[in-house]
Amino acid sequence: MKTKGPVLVAFLAGMLMISEYFLDVDWLGKMATWIQKYYIIIAAFALVIGVTSLVRLHATKIRDKNKGWGFSLVTIIGLLAMMITGLGLVSQDPESNLPLRGTDHPANLWLYDHIQVPLGATMFSLLAFFIASAAYRAFRARSPEATLLLLSAIIVMLGQVPVGEAIWDGLPQVKDWLLDNINTASKRAIMMGVGLGMVSTALKIIFGIEKTYLGGGDG
Amino acid sequence: MIAVKEGVGPEFVLLMLFVVSLLYFLGQARKGVHFKIRKIAGLDAVNEAIGRATEMGRSILYSTGLEVASHIATIASLTILSRVARRAARYGTRLQVPSFDPVVMTLAQEMVRDSFLQEGRIEEFSPTDIFYLSGEQFAYTAAVEGIMVREKPSTVFLMGYFYAESLLLAETGNAIGAIQIAGSDAVTQLPFFIVSCDYTLIGEELYAASAYLSGDPIIMSSLKAQDMSKAVIWVLMIVGGVAAFAGSPFFLAWMGGIS
Amino acid sequence: MTFPYGVVSPLTSEGVGIWVAAILTLAIFSFLWKDNPFYRFAEHLFVGVSSGYFLSVYWWTVLKPNLYEPLVNGFEALGARDVSGAFGFVENPNGGLMVGEEPQLRVLVPLALGLFILLIFVAPKYAWLSKISFAWYIGVASGFAIPTALATRVLLQMEGAYSDFCGLNATCAAATGIDPISATSGFWINAVVMLVGTLCALAYFFFSLPTKGALRVMNRVGIGFLMVSFGASFGYTVMARISLLIGRFQFLIREWLEIA
Numbered sequence: 231m232k233t234k235g236p237v238l239v240a241f242l243a244g245m246l247m248i249s250e251y252f253l254d255v256d257w258l259g260k261m262a263t264w265i266q267k268y269y270i271i272i273a274a275f276a277l278v279i280g281v282t283s284l285v286r287l288h289a290t291k292i293r294d295k296n297k298g299w300g301f302s303l304v305t306i307i308g309l310l311a312m313m314i315t316g317l318g319l320v321s322q323d324p325e326s327n328l329p330l331r332g333t334d335h336p337a338n339l340w341l342y343d344h345i346q347v348p349l350g351a352t353m354f355s356l357l358a359f360f361i362a363s364a365a366y367r368a369f370r371a372r373s374p375e376a377t378l379l380l381l382s383a384i385i386v387m388l389g390q391v392p393v394g395e396a397i398w399d400g401l402p403q404v405k406d407w408l409l410d411n412i413n414t415a416s417k418r419a420i421m422m423g424v425g426l427g428m429v430s431t432a433l434k435i436i437f438g439i440e441k442t443y444l445g446g447g448d449g
Numbered sequence: 450m451i452a453v454k455e456g457v458g459p460e461f462v463l464l465m466l467f468v469v470s471l472l473y474f475l476g477q478a479r480k481g482v483h484f485k486i487r488k489i490a491g492l493d494a495v496n497e498a499i500g501r502a503t504e505m506g507r508s509i510l511y512s513t514g515l516e517v518a519s520h521i522a523t524i525a526s527l528t529i530l531s532r533v534a535r536r537a538a539r540y541g542t543r544l545q546v547p548s549f550d551p552v553v554m555t556l557a558q559e560m561v562r563d564s565f566l567q568e569g570r571i572e573e574f575s576p577t578d579i580f581y582l583s584g585e586q587f588a589y590t591a592a593v594e595g596i597m598v599r600e601k602p603s604t605v606f607l608m609g610y611f612y613a614e615s616l617l618l619a620e621t622g623n624a625i626g627a628i629q630i631a632g633s634d635a636v637t638q639l640p641f642f643i644v645s646c647d648y649t650l651i652g653e654e655l656y657a658a659s660a661y662l663s664g665d666p667i668i669m670s671s672l673k674a675q676d677m678s679k680a681v682i683w684v685l686m687i688v689g690g691v692a693a694f695a696g697s698p699f700f701l702a703w704m705g706g707i708s
Numbered sequence: 709m710t711f712p713y714g715v716v717s718p719l720t721s722e723g724v725g726i727w728v729a730a731i732l733t734l735a736i737f738s739f740l741w742k743d744n745p746f747y748r749f750a751e752h753l754f755v756g757v758s759s760g761y762f763l764s765v766y767w768w769t770v771l772k773p774n775l776y777e778p779l780v781n782g783f784e785a786l787g788a789r790d791v792s793g794a795f796g797f798v799e800n801p802n803g804g805l806m807v808g809e810e811p812q813l814r815v816l817v818p819l820a821l822g823l824f825i826l827l828i829f830v831a832p833k834y835a836w837l838s839k840i841s842f843a844w845y846i847g848v849a850s851g852f853a854i855p856t857a858l859a860t861r862v863l864l865q866m867e868g869a870y871s872d873f874c875g876l877n878a879t880c881a882a883a884t885g886i887d888p889i890s891a892t893s894g895f896w897i898n899a900v901v902m903l904v905g906t907l908c909a910l911a912y913f914f915f916s917l918p919t920k921g922a923l924r925v926m927n928r929v930g931i932g933f934l935m936v937s938f939g940a941s942f943g944y945t946v947m948a949r950i951s952l953l954i955g956r957f958q959f960l961i962r963e964w965l966e967i968a
Contacts, residue, residue, distance in 0.1 A: 233839075235839075235840060235843075236839040236840050236842070236843035237843065239840055239843040239844050239847060240843040240844070240846055240847030240850070241847065242847070243843070243844050243847030243848045243850075243851060244847045244848070244850045244851030244854075245851060246848075246851060247847075247848055247850075247851025247852045247854075248464075248851045248854055248855060251454075251457065251460070251854075251855035251856075252453060252454060252457050252460075252461055252855070253451055253452070253453060253454065254451075254452040254453060254454045255451060255452070257807075260807065264811070265848055266848075266852075267774065268774060268811070268815060268817075268818040269818065269821075269844070269845060269848055270770055270774075271770065271771070271774060271775055271815075271818040271819065271821070271822050272552065272818065272821050272822055272825065272841055272844070272845050273517065273518075273550075273551065273552055273766075273770075273845075274766045274770045274771050274775075274822065275822030275823070275825045275826055276550075276551035276552040276554075276555050276825055277551045277584075277762065277763065277766055278551075278826065279551055279554075279555055279581075279825060279826065279828065279829060280548070280550075280551030280554050280555075280581030280759075281551075281581065281759055281763055282829065283554065283577075283580055283581050284580065284581050284582070284755075284759060286577075287577055287580055290577075298748070301748050301749065301752040302752070304749055304752040304753050304756065305752045305753070305755050305756035306756060307753075307756065308752070308753045308754075308755070308756025308757040308760065309756040309757070309759050309760040310756075310760065311756075311757065311760065312756070312757050312758075312759075312760025312761045312763070312764065313760045313763055313764060316760065316761065316763070316764025316765075316767075316768075317763070317764050317767060332764055332765075332767075332768040333761075333764065333765060333768065338761075338764070340721060340725060341757060341761075342761060343725065343729075344724075344725035344726070344728045344729045345728065345729070345732060345753065345754075345757050346585070346588075346754070346757050346758055346761060347729075348729035348730075348732055348733050348959070349587065349588070349591070349732050349733075349736060349750060349753075349754045349757075350585065350586070350587040350588070350754075351733075351952075351955070351956060351959075352732070352733045352736040352737065352956055353587035353590055353591055353614075353617070353736055354587060354613065354952055355949075355952040355953040355955065355956040356617060356736070356737075356739070356740065357613060357616055357617060357949040357952065357953075358949045358950050358952060358953035359740055359953075360616050360617055360620040361616060361641075361942075361945065361946055361949045363620055364616060364619075364620055364641060364644045364645050364942075365644075365942075365946070367623070367644055367645065368644045368942075371644075375931060375932075375935045376935075378932060378935040378936050378939065379640070379643070379644070379935045379936070379938050379939035379942070380939060381936075381939065382935075382936040382937075382938075382939030382940045382943065383640075383939035383940070383942040383943035383946075384939075384943065385940075385943065386939070386940045386942075386943030386944050387943035387944075387946050387947070389943075390943075390944070390947050391947065405940075405943075408936065408940045409940055409944065410898075411898055411901050411902060411905070412901070412905060412933055412936045412937055412940065413936075413937040413940045413941065414868075414902065415869070415901065415902050415903075415904075415905030415906045415909060415933060415937075416905065416906075416909045416933045416934050416936075416937030416938075417636050417937065418865040418868055418869050418906045418909075419865075419905075419906050419907075419908075419909030419910040419912070419913070419930070419933075419934075420634075420636050420639075420651065420652040420653075420909070420934075421636065421652075421861045421862075421865050422679070422682060422861060422862050422865050422866065422906075422910055423652045423653030423679070423910065423913040424634040424652045424653055424656070424857075424861055425857040425858060425860075425861030425862040425865075426467075426653060426656075426675045426678050426679060426682075426857075426862065427521075427525070427634070427652070427653040427655065427656025427657065427675065428521040428522075428634075428656065428853050428854070428857040428861070429464070429467055429678075429853075429854050429857055429858060430467070430471075430656060430660075430671045430672075430674060430675050431521050431524060431525050431528075431656050431659075431850075432521055432524075432849075432850035432851070432853045432854045432857075433467065433468065433471060433671070433850075433854065434668065434671055435524065435846060435847065435850045436847065436850050436851065436854075437471075439475075439667065439668060439671070440528060440659070440668065442527070442528045442531040442560060442659075443524060443527055443528065443556055443560065443842065443846055444559075444839050444842065444843060445559045445560055445562070445563040445839070457855070459858075459859075459863050460855050460858040460859050460863065463858050463862060463863070464854065464855065464858060484916055485916060485918070486915050486916055487914075487915055487916070487917075487918075487919060489915075518845065518846065518849070519845065519846070519848070519849035519852075520849070521849070521850070521853045521857070524846060524849070524850075552842070552845065555825065555828065555838070555842075556842060581759075582755055582759075583754070583755045583758045583759050583762070584758070584759070584762045585754070585758030585759075585761070585762070587754070588751075588754040588755050588757075588758040588759075589755075591736070591750070591751040591754050591755070592751055592752075592754070592755050594739070594751075595743065595747070595748060595751045598742075598743040599743065636941075637941055637945075639938055639941075640938035640939065640941045640942040640945075641942070643938055644942070651934065652913070653913045654913070657915055672915045672916055673916050675915070676914055676915055676916045676917065679910060679913065679914060680914075682862065682866060682910070683907060683910060683911070685866060686866055686869050686870050686903065686906065686907060687870075687903075687907070689866070689867075689870045690869075690870035690873045690903050691873075693870060693871070693873040693874035693877060693880050694873040694874075694876060694877055694880075695877070696877045696878075696879035696880050697880065698874060698879075698880045698883040698884045700870075701867060701871060701874055701880075701884050701886075702883070702884065704863050704866065704867050
């Protein structure tokens with residue numbers, strides 16, 4: 231019962247969504263819209279579990295004075311600062327006198343703008359260095375496939391910059407041709423395969439052939 | 450009277466084709482027919498990669514990607530995780546799963562616990578090894594990179610849907626000398642995995658992986674159904690192309706025309 | 709050169725913010741050298757702050773409007789003995805009641821599914837109930853994915869793979885409204901490359917056929933297509949990544965150091 235029940239639930243939920251796609255039935259459509267709007271509530275509850283597990287992990291480290299416990303304290307302080315300013319504080323907009331709370335609260339906004347955003351942007355910008363080291367690695371690879379990859383990367387890269395055009399004025403056209411034809415053809419094939427893979431995975435879940443996500447692994 | 454929506458015929462035909470072939474091959478598998486599946490390089494390396502972690506006394510790091518649990522690639526990744534967890538439990542190797550999505554974390558925790566239970570090693574299961582980090586793309590990336598350089602896992606799995614962070618994760622894994630097996634259906638990120646990882650499962654291979662690793666003929670029958678549909682699509686594209694060139698818009702019109 | 713930002717005093721909250729952002733930027737960059745306490749500090753702060761941010765976003769955008777408010781309204785209606793209103797039923801213009809836009813107490817269903825998940829922590833003995841929530845969640849996702857994947861990932865791509873051939877034929881082009889392509893050699897080649905490339909690359913994904921004969925040849929051509937395509941994507945991304953880095957340096961130089 232503890233597995234059969236959930237499998238039946240997954241089957242019914244799946245069939246409902248599939249039927250809604252194909253059938254023009256008013257209540258099915260309404261129900262599907264409703265489900266999509268409200269099933270994210272499950273994710274919100276899971277977030278509570280997620281953040282609690284994060285806090286537990288770091289609280290244990292602090293309590294046991296594990297190596298690097300100070301950093302755990304930083305995580306907890308950051309979390310609390312965001313939670314207090316985002317959930318607890320209310321201030322007033324000096325112009326409209328409307329209350330400012332949540333992500334509109336000035337303190338929350340400050341933390342977001344001066345901590346979260348620059349940290350994210352800098353992590354993102356590290357890619358410039360990492361793409362260089364990856365290119366170097368590709369350059370050293372010695373297989374026919376890797377050579378193809380490298381050649382086309384160089385053509386497209388040079389085709390985008392003025393230097394490339396200075397070397398040979400046909401480069402931008404070759405770049406466009408590679409992107410519009412070879413690249414598109416390959417992407418189409420990958421996407422078709424992925425589409426079938428998705429259908430297969432989803433059907434296995436709806437039919438209860440694959441139940442590992444419920445616990446009860448079999449391989 | 451139930452009305453059918455307009456213009457959904459092609460999807461319905463393809464779906465029916467898939468379902469019928471899935472049921473057919475499922476029946477064959479139940480009768481004991483053995484399907485031959487070609488080698489998938491990255492998957493043959495899974496055992497070797499887990500074995501290496503065991504020998505070196507180091508851990509395995511498994512990321513299910515940066516999508517939520519309702520993304521099918523994430524579900525595929527979770528089923529692969531459960532197969533990896535069985536093997537890790539068998540060898541007594543530590544498995545760490547940092548999560549981006551809290552639903553994924555909860556599912557992963559239950560699945561890995563179950564894998565340890567089935568291998569009779571539940572006392573070695575550590576729930577804190579499957580943990581939530583952050584739903585922010587680069588906060589997650591920064592933390593996983595930190596774990597990589599500090600814990601030095603000898604094996605890294607990057608399976609699921611990834612965005613720009615793919616290269617940050619894969620290059621850091623490469624820098625610490627880990628064996629890396631990646632798998633993704635994110636077309637734009639595949640090039641980076643191919644350059645920086647030892648093995649990369651491309652697109653549909655990610656979805657095939659869980660069936661392949663299960664070794665269960667019932668689950669593998671879905672691969673036959675995928676191939677069957679692929680063959681039909683393959684033929685339809687040629688027929689459609691020839692018909693169009695000969696002046697018949699039939700197939701294009703049937704599929705809904707170019708929008 | 710005009711200075712776009714103006715000089716910001718470091719004593720204002722904006723000024724402090726720029727210093728904090730600049731120090732954190734440098735702390736992240738320091739990872740390129742090696743793992744160090746500065747990076748570790750920034751990383752731990754990032755995880756804490758972003759998780760806290762998501763909690764508050766989930767409350768304001770998910771739980772409050774979609775759960776808390778309907779519940780409050782529903783119970784208020786119930787208190788006023790308006791049972792149908794409490795469950796979000798409204799008058800049907802054709803007589804009787806119908807399901808209204810506002811869900812009110814109907815959100816007790818997703819609430820229950822959410823609470824089942826909390827049982828994992830609160831009452832492990834009943835944690836199996838969470839499997840119902842997860843089965844629902846994954847089931848809905850699967851059912852939604854199947855027809856959508858067939859439409860956008862399979863059918864749309866199939867069409868795209870051979871539609872150029874329709875453009876090459878005036879009758880077909882006229883019938884479908886595709887721009888007719890004058891049959892020059894260049895367009896011929898493109899149409900053939902698109903179809904053959906797609907077919908060969910798709911052939912790479914056959915898992916259960918023996919890779920022999922014609923399939924082997926197509927497989928090889930397919931891998932070639934895939935590799936050239938991956939290279940092209942790689943090359944295409946390089947410039948975009950470099951411009952991100954330039955953006956960070958611009959912040960450090962202009963806003964923090966205030967050098968125009």
